[in-house]
Amino acid sequence: MNTIVIxxxxxxxxxxxxxxxxxxELKVAKGEHLFVxxxxxxxxxxxxxxxxxxxxxxxxxxxxxxxxTSSINQRRRDKIRANHIGYIFQQFNLLxxxxxxxxxxxxxxxxxxRKLNAEKNHNSSEQAAIHWLNELNIPSKLHxxxxxxxxxxxxxxxxxxxxLIGSPDIIIADEPTSSLxxxxxxxxxHTLIEESAIIDASIVFVSHDKTLKKYxxxxxxxxxxx
Amino acid sequence: xxxxxxxxxxxxxxxxxxxxxxxxxxxxxxLILTVDRIRVDTKENFSxxxxxxDLILGARTGSLxxxxxxxxxxxxxxNNIGWASYLELTENEAVAWAxxxxxGDSHKGYKVVGTTTDYFKYYQFSRGQSLxxxxxxxxxxxxxxxxxxxxxxxxxxxxGEQLVLxxxxxxxxxxxxxxxxxxxxxxxxxxGTPVDQSLHISLEGMSAIxxxxxxxxxxxxMNITAEQALQMDLTPKTITAALIGMKSRIQTFQFQRMxxxxxxxxxxxxxxxxxxxxxxxxxxxxxxxxxxxxxxxIVTGLLGMMTVILAGLNERRREMAILRALGCPASNIVLLxxxxxxxxxxxxxxxxxxxxxxxxxIASNLMMSLYGIELSMNLPNLTMLWVMTGFLVSSFLIGxxxxxxxxxxxxxxxLTLRT
Numbered sequence: 001m002n003t004i005v006i007x008x009x010x011x012x013x014x015x016x017x018x019x020x021x022x023x024x025e026l027k028v029a030k031g032e033h034l035f036v037x038x039x040x041x042x043x044x045x046x047x048x049x050x051x052x053x054x055x056x057x058x059x060x061x062x063x064x065x066x067x068x069t070s071s072i073n074q075r076r077r078d079k080i081r082a083n084h085i086g087y088i089f090q091q092f093n094l095l096x097x098x099x100x101x102x103x104x105x106x107x108x109x110x111x112x113x114r115k116l117n118a119e120k121n122h123n124s125s126e127q128a129a130i131h132w133l134n135e136l137n138i139p140s141k142l143h144x145x146x147x148x149x150x151x152x153x154x155x156x157x158x159x160x161x162x163x164l165i166g167s168p169d170i171i172i173a174d175e176p177t178s179s180l181x182x183x184x185x186x187x188x189x190h191t192l193i194e195e196s197a198i199i200d201a202s203i204v205f206v207s208h209d210k211t212l213k214k215y216x217x218x219x220x221x222x223x224x225x226x
Numbered sequence: 227x228x229x230x231x232x233x234x235x236x237x238x239x240x241x242x243x244x245x246x247x248x249x250x251x252x253x254x255x256x257l258i259l260t261v262d263r264i265r266v267d268t269k270e271n272f273s274x275x276x277x278x279x280d281l282i283l284g285a286r287t288g289s290l291x292x293x294x295x296x297x298x299x300x301x302x303x304x305n306n307i308g309w310a311s312y313l314e315l316t317e318n319e320a321v322a323w324a325x326x327x328x329x330g331d332s333h334k335g336y337k338v339v340g341t342t343t344d345y346f347k348y349y350q351f352s353r354g355q356s357l358x359x360x361x362x363x364x365x366x367x368x369x370x371x372x373x374x375x376x377x378x379x380x381x382x383x384x385x386g387e388q389l390v391l392x393x394x395x396x397x398x399x400x401x402x403x404x405x406x407x408x409x410x411x412x413x414x415x416x417x418g419t420p421v422d423q424s425l426h427i428s429l430e431g432m433s434a435i436x437x438x439x440x441x442x443x444x445x446x447x448m449n450i451t452a453e454q455a456l457q458m459d460l461t462p463k464t465i466t467a468a469l470i471g472m473k474s475r476i477q478t479f480q481f482q483r484m485x486x487x488x489x490x491x492x493x494x495x496x497x498x499x500x501x502x503x504x505x506x507x508x509x510x511x512x513x514x515x516x517x518x519x520x521x522x523x524i525v526t527g528l529l530g531m532m533t534v535i536l537a538g539l540n541e542r543r544r545e546m547a548i549l550r551a552l553g554c555p556a557s558n559i560v561l562l563x564x565x566x567x568x569x570x571x572x573x574x575x576x577x578x579x580x581x582x583x584x585x586x587x588i589a590s591n592l593m594m595s596l597y598g599i600e601l602s603m604n605l606p607n608l609t610m611l612w613v614m615t616g617f618l619v620s621s622f623l624i625g626x627x628x629x630x631x632x633x634x635x636x637x638x639x640x641l642t643l644r645t
Contacts, residue, residue, distance in 0.1 A: 045640075045641075045642050048641060049640040049641055049642065052551070052640075052641055054550060054637075054640040055640055074555075074556065075555055078550075078553055078554070078555040078556065079553065079555075081551075081553040082552065082553020082554075083553070085553070087551040087552070087641065089547075089548070089551070089641075092544055093548065094548075095236075095545060095549075096239060097235040097236050097238060097239035098232075098235060106552050107552050109552075110552050110553040110554055174641070
């Protein structure tokens with residue numbers, strides 16, 4: 001089963017401009033780990049926005065968990081994103097006014113199915129959050145701390161815990177390691193790959209750093225369309 | 227953790243701006259409530275001060291002036307009425323009762339009213355209520371004084387105590403009538419009118435303390451003791467004004483014309499209700515403009531709140547993008563901002579009401595001592611309840627504007643975080 005299917009996708013930010021992004025075909029199987037690379041300006045972030053259903057393609061289709069997101073309304077796309085996607089940004093992932101634990105619990109607020117998953121696997125939402133924080137090596141004394149108390153590496157790991165909670169089908173990561181030092185990058189990548197494997201989630205990982213390719217089953221290069 | 231929690235935590239994260247905005251709204255709402263409270267209470271107080279009196283007789287002056295000094299103890303009489311004229315006029319068949327009033331002296335800032343015991347019988351306030359004695363009795367002797375409730379309370383006077391009246395009005399009087407002290411024989415029940423702020427003595431007492439005075443000056447070397455004064459003729463020569471009740475209302479106008487045409491002395495008679503209406507008419511422009519200004523302040527407050535929220539949106543793009551990435555529907559972004567605006571509105575309203583009570587508490591002392599007007603802590607009237615409801619509803623509605631902007635912003639930004 002494929003979690004993501006892209007077919008004949010075309011997208012440009014402004015009408016009349018040459019197509020910024022064209023993807024004839026891209027499939028991500030359940031549990032498959034995909035590395036998307038490309039230099040700046042090739043539309044890496046745009047692709048993630050398209051997969052997440054925040055923006056729509058000009059032509060072609062995107063299927064997410066068997067649903068064609070390009071032909072349903074925005075509210076339903078938001079719902080699909082909440083239920084099936086765990087998202088990790090480049091940096092500053094966390095809401096500064098919530099505690100670490102509250103940040104990790106946020107996805108369960110928007111998705112009933114992820115909340116049910118979390119409760120089924122860990123008895124309660126809080127225990128699920130604590131489980132993932134422990135898996136990602138966040139010391140328990142930091143669980144109730146404000147975000148400002150965390151190092152950048154810790155913040156990215158909390159973001160990973162937030163993406164993993166409630167076992168979504170897809171983890172999308174937008175250059176999550178670019179703000180980390182080398183030791184932290186390895187640590188982060190290993191944990192992310194391992195933990196995603198445990199919940200059998202597909203990963204779409206975007207980076208311009210080709211050295212990260214080694215962690216992935218499959219890679220895909222974005223190029224500026226001529 | 228619900229939407230309200232997220233909205234409030236997000237606000238708390240920006241607490242300096244949030245608090246300032248809150249105060250801006252609270253001050254604007256407290257202003258209109260307080261202005262209206264003063265307006266309503268002043269009116270009610272004035273309307274309640276005099277009841278049952280058909281005409282006020284006085285020396286010819288402005289009708290408002292006569293009303294203000296004779297009843298409200300505001301301002302001073304420019305001239306007096308001759309006692310003979312008073313007697314002649316009030317002998318008229320149509321007159322049911324007449325109470326003479328003689329003003330001009332004071333005691334520690336409180337005004338002294340020279341009158342007859344008829345004052346306690348005929349003076350009515352607040353729709354026909356008569357004065358009642360709280361302690362002691364009405365004055366009988368020349369040097370007896372009956373205190374208004376507030377005078378006794380504020381100055382701590384008991385029955386039987388001796389006090390000295392001052393010549394003229396004001397806290398720092400030039401001359402004391404210290405040769406002829408008065409003793410407190412009675413204290414009146416509170417009325418909420420200027421009566422509470424007055425000391426009442428007999429007309430004879432008034433004559434007695436001025437027996438060695440001419441034209442407002444003490445005659446040098448002329449010392450007359452209290453005992454000697456009692457032996458002299460204490461019939462008053464002049465009075466300041468008189469309250470008059472007619473046998474029938476119909477005769478009021480006739481008698482009024484007669485007074486106004488009186489040949490021996492320039493006098494006038496006014497109908498208190500009509501003069502009060504004149505006063506309201508005069509005040510209404512000031513009243514309306516004060517209310518209009520207060521309303522503008524509220525509008526300014528609400529606009530200010532909108533500006534604050536709108537200005538903050540740019541810094542909150544990251545927050546919105548994170549929420550969107552988590553699957554928060556764009557419509558909930560609007561809700562978040564409407565909640566925030568509504569939260570400002572509601573807490574601004576509550577804080578503003580509290581602030582209003584605080585202003586009233588501060589102002590009531592001042593209003594009481596300056597004008598004898600008591601401010602109440604009553605619930606706001608219907609108009610103000612509408613203003614408050616309108617304020618609350620508009621605060622929520624105003625949240626839609628930044629809500630829509632954030633919505634559009636979140637659509638164009640997508641999940642791309644901007645620093």
